[in-house]
Amino acid sequence: PALLDAATKSKDSGIRQEALGSLARYSDARIGPAAMALLSEPEAVRNAALGLLASRPAWGKLLLNAVEAKKVLPQSLPFEVVHRLSQHKELADRVTKSFGKVRGGDPEKRKREMLR
Numbered sequence: 001p002a003l004l005d006a007a008t009k010s011k012d013s014g015i016r017q018e019a020l021g022s023l024a025r026y027s028d029a030r031i032g033p034a035a036m037a038l039l040s041e042p043e044a045v046r047n048a049a050l051g052l053l054a055s056r057p058a059w060g061k062l063l064l065n066a067v068e069a070k071k072v073l074p075q076s077l078p079f080e081v082v083h084r085l086s087q088h089k090e091l092a093d094r095v096t097k098s099f100g101k102v103r104g105g106d107p108e109k110r111k112r113e114m115l116r
Contacts, residue, residue, distance in 0.1 A: 001023070001026050001028060003019045003022050003023050003026070004019075004023065004028070004030060004031060004034055006019035007019035007020045007023060007034065007035075007038070008034050008037070008038065013042060013044050013045050016038075016041075016045050016048070017044055017045060017048040020035065020038070020045070020048035020049055020051070020052045021048060021051070021052070023035075023052055024051075024052055024055040024056070027056075031052070031059065032053065032056070032058060032059035032062045033062065035049040035052045035053050035059065035062075036049075036053065036062050036063070036066065039066075039072065047078065050063070050077060050078065050081045051080075051081065051084075053081075054080075054081045054084035054085050055084070057088040057090050057091055060084075060085045060088055060091050061091065063077075063081075063085070064085065064091060064094050064095070064098065067098050068094070068098060074098055074099055077099075082095065082099050082102055083102055086099075086102040
């Protein structure tokens with residue numbers, strides 16, 4: 001989709017963030033790897049890419065693969081992303097293995113618990 005080009009090639013981080021948010025509606029196999037490639041971008045774009053990756057089990061698997069391979073630090077993921085990953089039944093065991101038991105509640109409190 002044209003949104004993929006906007007997410008990966010635009011110079012405007014706001015456009016990139018919006019495009020990443022909109023890509024969740026598409027199942028194109030190129031989206032997950034493209035979002036993974038954006039994890040080294042500035043925080044706003046990175047967080048949008050993480051949210052996109054957590055939105056679908058297939059893309060969440062890519063992120064968990066990177067965590068398990070120590071290419072992405074577990075503590076670098078926002079609680080909301082970890083929680084969303086844990087909501088996918090097929091990923092729940094892997095999330096628990098990498099992050100511990102994930103419960104709902106206050107995101108800041110949960111983040112502090114994860115970082116202990």
